[in-house]
Amino acid sequence: xxxxxxxxxxxxxxxxxxxxxxxxxxxxxxxxxxxxxxxxxxxxxxxxxxxxxxxxxxxxxxxxxxxxxxxxxxxxxxxxxxxxxxxxxxxxxxxxxxxxxxxxxxxxxxxxxxxxxxxxxxxxxx
Numbered sequence: 001x002x003x004x005x006x007x008x009x010x011x012x013x014x015x016x017x018x019x020x021x022x023x024x025x026x027x028x029x030x031x032x033x034x035x036x037x038x039x040x041x042x043x044x045x046x047x048x049x050x051x052x053x054x055x056x057x058x059x060x061x062x063x064x065x066x067x068x069x070x071x072x073x074x075x076x077x078x079x080x081x082x083x084x085x086x087x088x089x090x091x092x093x094x095x096x097x098x099x100x101x102x103x104x105x106x107x108x109x110x111x112x113x114x115x116x117x118x119x120x121x122x123x124x125x126x
Contacts, residue, residue, distance in 0.1 A: 001021075001102065001103055001104060002021050002022075002102040003022070003100070004017060004099075004100040004101075005057065006098040007053065007096070007097050008096040008098075009092055009094065009095055018053065020057065030058060037051045047081075047087065048090065049089075049090050049094070052081055052086050052090050052117070053094070053097070055080055056077060056080065056099075056116060057099075059073075059080055060073060060101070064101065070110075070111045074113060077116050078113070078116050080116070081116070082117065083118055090117065095114070097113045098110065098112045099111045099112070
């Protein structure tokens with residue numbers, strides 16, 4: 001499975017792209033990365049932009065392996081992470097995540113998640 005991810009943050013920033021190619025061994029590596037991220041979250045540590053991106057990537061892949069359709073996947077994506085679980089600036093950097101997926105069957109699929117993490121106002125200490 002090949003996945004191209006385009007991430008758009010604030011309107012005045014340039015989008016960035018990540019390309020992932022998954023073969024059998026790569027799913028094992030991804031599961032270990034997700035385990036590490038889950039451990040951080042369970043210890044109430046905040047995760048960074050790349051770790052958050054892996055959480056969404058893992059979610060999309062798992063749902064596609066369960067043969068879910070895009071319209072079933074998208075609504076639940078915004079429940080994966082809260083602003084309290086990510087570092088400052090991550091919600092603003094992940095305003096829109098577009099996944100372009102090429103499945104092993106040569107089928108192409110596009111899934112776009114808008115505002116996956118709510119951008120609550122930060123409270124600055126006086």
